[in-house]
Amino acid sequence: MKTSVEKKVVLGFVISTCALLGMGWLSYHTATGLVATEYQFTYAYKVIATLESGRALLTDAETAQRAYLLTGDPRFLADCTNAQAEVSGWIDRLRKYTAGEPEQQRQLARLEPLVAQRLALLNDRIRLRQQKGLEAAANAVATRQGKDLMDQIEKCISEMHVAENKVAFARQKEVFDNAFLTRIAIWGGTTLACGLGLLAVVFIHRDLNRRRRAEEILQQNEERFRLMIGNVRDYAIFMLDPSGHVMTWNEGAQRIKGYTADEIVGKHFSKFYPAEAVQAGLAEKILTEATATGRYEQEGWRVRKDGSRFWADVVITAIRDPRGRLMGFVKVTRDLTERRQSEETLRQSEERYRTLFDSIDEGFCIIQVIFDDRQKPVDYRFLEINPSFEKQTGLRDALGRTMRELAPQHEAYWFEIYGHIASTGEPRRFQNRAEQLGRTYDVYAFRLGAPEKRQVAILFNDITRSKEAEEQITRLNADLQRHAGQLETTNKELEAFSYSVSHDLRAPLRHIDGFVKLLDKQANGHLDDRGRRYLDIIADSAKRMGALIDDLLVFSRMGRSEMRRSLVDSRALVDEVISSLQEEMRDRRINWKIGPLPAAEADAAMLRQVWANLIGNAVKYTRPRDPAEIEIGCHPGAAENVFFIRDNGVGFDMQYAHKLFGVFQRLHRAEEFEGTGIGLANVQRVIHRHGGTVRAESELDKGATFYFSLPQTDTDITTKGNHGTPETHPAG
Numbered sequence: 001m002k003t004s005v006e007k008k009v010v011l012g013f014v015i016s017t018c019a020l021l022g023m024g025w026l027s028y029h030t031a032t033g034l035v036a037t038e039y040q041f042t043y044a045y046k047v048i049a050t051l052e053s054g055r056a057l058l059t060d061a062e063t064a065q066r067a068y069l070l071t072g073d074p075r076f077l078a079d080c081t082n083a084q085a086e087v088s089g090w091i092d093r094l095r096k097y098t099a100g101e102p103e104q105q106r107q108l109a110r111l112e113p114l115v116a117q118r119l120a121l122l123n124d125r126i127r128l129r130q131q132k133g134l135e136a137a138a139n140a141v142a143t144r145q146g147k148d149l150m151d152q153i154e155k156c157i158s159e160m161h162v163a164e165n166k167v168a169f170a171r172q173k174e175v176f177d178n179a180f181l182t183r184i185a186i187w188g189g190t191t192l193a194c195g196l197g198l199l200a201v202v203f204i205h206r207d208l209n210r211r212r213r214a215e216e217i218l219q220q221n222e223e224r225f226r227l228m229i230g231n232v233r234d235y236a237i238f239m240l241d242p243s244g245h246v247m248t249w250n251e252g253a254q255r256i257k258g259y260t261a262d263e264i265v266g267k268h269f270s271k272f273y274p275a276e277a278v279q280a281g282l283a284e285k286i287l288t289e290a291t292a293t294g295r296y297e298q299e300g301w302r303v304r305k306d307g308s309r310f311w312a313d314v315v316i317t318a319i320r321d322p323r324g325r326l327m328g329f330v331k332v333t334r335d336l337t338e339r340r341q342s343e344e345t346l347r348q349s350e351e352r353y354r355t356l357f358d359s360i361d362e363g364f365c366i367i368q369v370i371f372d373d374r375q376k377p378v379d380y381r382f383l384e385i386n387p388s389f390e391k392q393t394g395l396r397d398a399l400g401r402t403m404r405e406l407a408p409q410h411e412a413y414w415f416e417i418y419g420h421i422a423s424t425g426e427p428r429r430f431q432n433r434a435e436q437l438g439r440t441y442d443v444y445a446f447r448l449g450a451p452e453k454r455q456v457a458i459l460f461n462d463i464t465r466s467k468e469a470e471e472q473i474t475r476l477n478a479d480l481q482r483h484a485g486q487l488e489t490t491n492k493e494l495e496a497f498s499y500s501v502s503h504d505l506r507a508p509l510r511h512i513d514g515f516v517k518l519l520d521k522q523a524n525g526h527l528d529d530r531g532r533r534y535l536d537i538i539a540d541s542a543k544r545m546g547a548l549i550d551d552l553l554v555f556s557r558m559g560r561s562e563m564r565r566s567l568v569d570s571r572a573l574v575d576e577v578i579s580s581l582q583e584e585m586r587d588r589r590i591n592w593k594i595g596p597l598p599a600a601e602a603d604a605a606m607l608r609q610v611w612a613n614l615i616g617n618a619v620k621y622t623r624p625r626d627p628a629e630i631e632i633g634c635h636p637g638a639a640e641n642v643f644f645i646r647d648n649g650v651g652f653d654m655q656y657a658h659k660l661f662g663v664f665q666r667l668h669r670a671e672e673f674e675g676t677g678i679g680l681a682n683v684q685r686v687i688h689r690h691g692g693t694v695r696a697e698s699e700l701d702k703g704a705t706f707y708f709s710l711p712q713t714d715t716d717i718t719t720k721g722n723h724g725t726p727e728t729h730p731a732g
Contacts, residue, residue, distance in 0.1 A: 047097045047104075047164045051157050052332065054090040056235065057083050058118065058153065059313075062146075063339065065122045069129050069137045070346055072449075077126065084119050091115065101167070104160055111156040118149045133453060135383075158295060161317070169322040236333035239319075242326045244269050244287050256312075256335045258305030269331065272302045274309065290316045290329060299336065311340040357384075362461045363392035363441075369415075369422040369454045370402065377419025379404045383455065392441070392462045421445050422454040431467075432460070440467045512538065563603045563689060567713065570597035570643070573604070574632060577611045584619050589626055595633035598641050601713040606686045613683050614645045614706050621649035621704070629703075640692065640709045648703040660696055683708065 061083035068076035091112055098104035125146070129137035236253035238246055245268055249261035257264075257272060264271070270283035277283075277300075290296040296316040301309045313334045319327045357364060366384040369377050382398045390396060395406055403410050414432070421428055427446035433439075443460040516538050527535070574597065600607060615632075622628035629648040634641050652660075660680050687694045687708045698704035 047094070048161060050090065050093050050097055051161050051164070054087070054094065055154075055157055056334075057086050057090055058115070058150070061087070061119070061122060062150070065126060066141075067339070067342065069125060069134065069141065070343070072129070072134070080122065080126070084122070087115060087119060098160075101163075104163060107156060107160045107163070111153065111160070114149060114153050114156060118146065118153060121146050121149060130450070131452065133383075133449070133455070162294065165319065166322065169320070173322050234334065236331075238331055240269055240287075240316075240329040240331055242328055244283060244329075247328065253333070256304075256310070256333060257302075263305075272333075274301055274303055277301075286316060287329070290318050291326060294318050302333070310335050310337040312336060357386050360386065361388055362459055363389045364457070364459050365389050365398075366448060366455055366457050367418065369419050369456060371419065371454070377415040377422070379415060380418055380456070392460065393439075418445065418456050418458075421447055421456050423451070425451065431463070439464045563606065565601055565603060568600050568602050568604045568607055570600055570634075573608055573611055574615070577608065577615050580612070581616060581619055584616070588623070588628065590619070590622070590628040590630060593629070593631040593633075595631075597632070597634050597643070598636060599713060600641070600710045602690050602710060603686075606689070610683050610686050610708065613680065614708075617680075617706075618645050618647040618649065621651075622647045624650060637712065640711050642707055642709045644705055644707045646703065646705040651698040651700050651702050651704045653700055654698060 061080050064076045064080035064083060067073065068080060091108070094108055094111075095105075098108060125137050125140055128140055234252055235250075236256045237250050238253050239248045241247055245266055246264050249259070249265055253264075254260055268283070270278050273283055286296050286298070294317065297314065299311065299313050302312040302314075303309055313336050315332045317330045317332075319330060321327055364386045365382055367380040368383050370379040370381060372378050379402045381402045382400065385399055389398070398406055403415075417428065417430070420426070425447045427444070429442075429444045432441045432443045440463055441460045442463045443458060445456055445458045448455045448457040516535050519535060523531070571594070574594065578592070615630075618630045619628070622630065625648055631646040632644070633646075634643045636642075683706075684694050687710070691711050692709040694706070694708040696704060696706045
């Protein structure tokens with residue numbers, strides 16, 4: 001029995017030992033599975049993060065390419081190249097991370113050529129932009145080939161994302177299941193360990209240590225993942241619970257939105273939307289769509305903590321457990337405000353350019369110079385034209401066509417000129433005579449863009465009329481020079497004639513005057529009154545003829561003599577003229593009223609002749625008045641000074657005023673007032689030569705006023721009389 005008991009004890013001990021060993025093995029197996037599952041769970045999220053980073057790289061490459069296509073700025077090209085360079089490393093990381101997942105490897109095999117095609121297409125568009133310009137690149141983009149490729153890439157990434165999410169949730173379920181089995185193993189081991197004492201405690205303690213190490217590994221992996229997401233600065237990456245409240249917050253979210261984690265965690269994500277969007281229920285609609293489709297993507301305005309708005313690219317992805325239950329959302333936000341501002345600035349710049357392009361009066365066009373195989377320019381094509389182009393040239397439907405198509409006989413040397421500009425970049429300004437159009441143009445041409453584009457901008461204006469006017473002016477100048485030569489010859493002949501008049505006509509007059517005196521002396525009182533009256537008439541006529549000759553000579557010299565301008569004291573000149581008229585004023589009462597007279601820039605001798613004629617006329621035609629009133633003054637102006645001489649003499653009828661300044665024109669009979677009719681003609685000629693005007697106002701028996709103007713001088717010198725106080729010059 002003892003043996004039996006011992007056997008039972010041994011058997012029991014063996015059974016207990018086997019059970020303990022079995023429970024120990026089960027505990028070890030479950031703990032190891034838990035560690036592996038936790039590691040795979042963390043690895044799945046690493047794959048998800050890698051997928052999202054690849055999506056961001058492709059988006060950055062495409063965004064930089066679009067910016068380069070629009071602006072041609074090489075900085076955007078560098079950004080695009082850098083993003084493409086990182087894509088290869090991204091593919092390698094994905095291949096490494098999904099090495100144990102056949103389905104993901106097949107998806108990756110499908111994704112990789114799509115990415116390569118998309119990058120090749122981006123580079124093709126860039127080369128097209130560099131070689132053929134913005135319009136060709138825009139036309140290529142409009143084919144939507146890149147959009148279709150990107151949609152396929154997005155679909156492939158999304159499928160990998162969903163598959164990896166399923167893996168993550170499956171791993172998470174396995175963690176929960178393994179943890180459950182571990183707990184059972186621990187309780188079972190604890191029950192068996194009660195009969196085995198310290199040996200069971202040792203095994204349980206060993207199992208607990210293994211579990212603690214597994215949890216530490218899981219915690220470390222979770223911390224690494226959190227740090228990886230938390231340190232991303234260019235993207236706001238955070239999680240929402242199923243109702244839309246913020247659960248996590250990274251550094252990029254704090255930088256972009258302005259909230260710290262303590263301020264925003266637990267708040268609804270609608271705080272990031274403008275008030276009008278909140279009122280429209282946009283946040284709820286977004287969550288509904290993301291829940292239904294698994295993904296929501298949009299660009300729009302968002303609000304920072306300080307109330308400022310920014311333009312954001314938002315992607316919201318729904319997260320579900322293996323059973324399909326909604327666990328929350330991952331929200332990724334990128335600030336695109338600067339890009340939008342750049343696009344808006346570019347649009348405004350393009351709009352300003354287009355407005356200027358369409359509004360200028362000058363013709364403007366951009367041409368593409370066409371070279372043959374020997375690099376000889378043979379034609380050019382019109383890439384852009386403004387509305388004034390057709391007005392200036394008369395060419396219709398020129399856009400997109402070549403000059404040979406529009407004008408087959410167009411002169412070839414213009415191709416060489418534009419080809420030289422396109423090749424060397426040297427701008428040219430020249431006049432172009434288009435014989436076929438019958439027009440002349442003033443042209444300024446310069447190279448536009450890079451040398452390989454071979455584009456030339458041409459700004460031109462139709463100067464046909466001005467050219468014809470210039471030619472007409474040249475002909476008129478030639479005629480004027482010819483007439484000036486004829487006039488010089490005429491002046492010389494007139495000078496010779498004046499000399500002849502001065503000498504040849506004076507001699508007979510002197511003879512007449514001398515013989516009249518001899519005849520009067522010889523008659524010695526034998527002539528009756530009639531004979532003596534005849535002699536007086538002959539003598540008086542000879543004197544009048546001499547005075548007429550003198551006045552004619554003065555009139556002739558006034559038109560031909562050289563002017564010697566100087567600053568003339570007007571008052572001194574007037575006083576001098578009045579003093580010279582003392583003989584004519586003898587036995588007369590004349591009240592002179594002389595106001596301030598400004599200095600004049602004129603020929604002193606000619607201006608004295610003007611004052612002498614006008615003042616002399618005033619003295620002569622006031623002879624019937626007692627006392628005579630003569631006023632001399634000036635009306636100063638900004639551009640000219642208007643002098644006047646006013647009297648209370650006999651005046652004249654204004655209907656004959658047009659005859660006053662003509663040669664030999666007199667409005668009074670010689671028996672009433674002496675004169676030759678040349679004085680006022682001299683006045684007009686002198687004033688006109690000084691750049692002024694002369695006119696008169698009068699009424700019969702109410703006096704007359706003569707005005708003449710002279711250009712204003714730069715000096716303020718003014719000669720003053722008696723400030724309006726009448727001056728009386730008695731006879732003698």
